[in-house]
Amino acid sequence: MRVLPHAAPPRVLVLHGSLFDVRLSGKPVRCMTTTLAAMSGAEAAVFLLVAVGAIVVGLIVSFRRKDAPAAAARSLAVRLxxxxxxxxxxxxxxxxxxxxxxxxxxxxxxxxxxxxxxxxxxxxxxxxxxxxxxxxxxxxxxxxxxxxxxxxxxxxxxxxxxxxxxxxxxxxxxxxxxxxxxxxxxxxxxxxxxxxxxxxxxxxxxxxxxxxxxxxxxxxxxxxxxxxxxxxxxxxxxxxxxxxxxxxxxxxxxxxxxxxxxxxxxxxxxxxxxxxxxxxxxxxxxxxxxxxxxxxxxxxxxxx
Ligand SMILES: [Zn+2]
Ligand SMILES: [Zn+2]
Structure with missing residues (x-):
């Protein structure tokens, strides 16, 4: 990966996946791309991998939270x-x-x-x-x-x-x-x-x-x-x-x-x-x- 140091940081980051696409925009993306600009190619690649991993884990966790039996069981556990x-x-x-x-x-x-x-x-x-x-x-x-x-x-x-x-x-x-x-x-x-x-x-x-x-x-x-x-x-x-x-x-x-x-x-x-x-x-x-x-x-x- 090559990031041009003086290029204006993009405002939108789109990741295309086989199941779904993730579209990020606004300040977090400007921060990310500014950070990326300061990194070497290898560091930036690792950073991106970690970021994408975190997004995927976040999505999976949010899907599981919506799992009704788990939510009912969690709530009942608290009650009892x-x-x-x-x-x-x-x-x-x-x-x-x-x-x-x-x-x-x-x-x-x-x-x-x-x-x-x-x-x-x-x-x-x-x-x-x-x-x-x-x-x-x-x-x-x-x-x-x-x-x-x-x-x-x-x-x-x-x-x-x-x-x-x-x-x-x-x-x-x-x-x-x-x-x-x-x-x-x-x-x-x-x-x-x-x-x-x-x-x-x-x-x-x-x-x-x-x-x-x-x-x-x-x-x-x-x-x-x-x-x-x-x-x-x-x-x-x-x-x-x-x-x-x-x-x-x-x-x-x-x-x-x-x-x-x-x-x-x-x-x-x-x-x-x-x-x-x-x-x-x-x-x-x-x-x-x-x-x-x-x-x-x-x-x-x-x-x-
Ligand atoms: Zn028996
Ligand atoms: Zn047994």
Whole structure:
């Protein structure tokens, strides 16, 4: 590059790119070109490269800021006293917070799972060591392959309308009776139904976590808050549901030794392993949750 020292500094700088053009004008350009005039060719080239780099990074950052889910998650993190990570350029945003005194996360996923476009948003609460078993609540018509794992089990919670529209599975089965006991049944049902307008909501309790998940990328704070509320309420329902004797609890605690982390039943054929931690899952259970169910593992792909 050659800059003529006495030429009048231009007022407009236009950069042509393959995706978009950047046009700068006014004082910053006069300053830039005056600075450039004082530099050697190599210095000026480096300066220009850095300037263009800064503009591109600025544009990318501003695009990401406009990403609605990230903005909703950031705002919710502030409201609930949690922390927000934007996940960088290619990652997903994540919020860390505390619910009912336990560590919790809001996680997003946007990607492809087994050749299908798959997105989910979930609130995860860590309950390792205090989980009373495995419990799954989903709307009729969703998760058919996953439900086959449980065989003919069809648990009623004692509310005809709810029982006709939702599927409830549990290990041990008595957990359903305790969670949906008459004195709190209407509240538990209301907590589950709060999510009925979101795509394929599920409430899943396993040995490590309580997860409230919908199969969509939740882009507004109000819906995100509904997920958090349902998680917070179910946390209280399941934690007070711990059995008085340790017998059933002991059975469930054996998960990890030959039992699937998601459904709590024996691991048979058609297993997949997490790419990160190699923990085996039923293929149906992995597809249902959309990721690894090992506590704090971020695995989202399986390995042969
Ligand atoms: Zn399973
Ligand atoms: Zn894993």
């Amino acid at each position: 006293g949690g922390s927000f990570e934007d996940g960088g350029l290619f990652g997903e945003p994540q919020v860390s917070l505390t619910l009912g005194g336990r560590p919790a996360w809001i996680e997003y996923y946007r990607g492809v799972l087994n050749n299908f476009q798959s997105s989910w948003t979930r609130v995860v609460v860590g309950i390792r060591g205090v989980s009373p078993g495995s419990l799954h609540i989903l709307q009729e018509g969703f998760g058919q392959a996953f439900l086959k794992i449980f065989g003919a089990q069809d648990l009623n919670v004692g509310d005809e309308d709810f029982d006709s529209r939702y599927v409830v599975r549990a290990t041990p089965e008595s957990l359903v009776t305790r969670v949906f006991r008459p004195e709190q049944r209407h509240r538990v049902i209301a907590s589950a139904q709060r999510l009925r307008n979101l795509r394929n909501p599920t409430i899943d309790l396993d040995t490590n976590t309580l997860i409230v998940q919908v199969r969509e990328y939740v882009g507004n704070e109000r819906d995100l808050m509904e997920l958090v509320k349902t998680a917070e309420e179910f946390l209280t329902y399941v934690l007070v549901a711990s059995p008085p004797t340790g017998i059933e609890f002991g059975e469930v605690q054996a998960a990890g030794g030959g039992l699937c982390l998601v459904c709590g039943t024996a691991l048979r054929e058609a297993l997949v392993r997490c790419e990160n931690c190699k923990t085996p899952h039923h293929a149906e259970c992995w597809n249902y949750m959309g990721r690894c169910s090992t506590y704090a593992c971020k695995g989202r792909r399986t390995t042969a």
